[in-house]
Amino acid sequence: MANPGNVARGLKGAMANPNNSDEAKERVAQRLHQMEESGEVDSAEAHAGQVERGHKAAISNPNNSEEAKQHSKQVLDDLQS
Known part of the structure; x- marks a missing residue:
């Protein structure tokens, strides 16, 4: 059986795909809503996991300013407390 998180990500990608019809996007949105209501996925x-990973990446990105890195460190500290 497929991982529900992967299924949800695929559904979100299908909704964002401009090549999909409005009808297909509506079916996808309904399925995603069903998954969220049933507890299969917790948006x-x-x-929260995506935010944490993004801030961890920002800290290690050499193109980010020290100010941005400090902000990400603060956010991560706040998340862990």
């Missing part, structure tokens, strides 16, 4: 939890 808030998934979002």
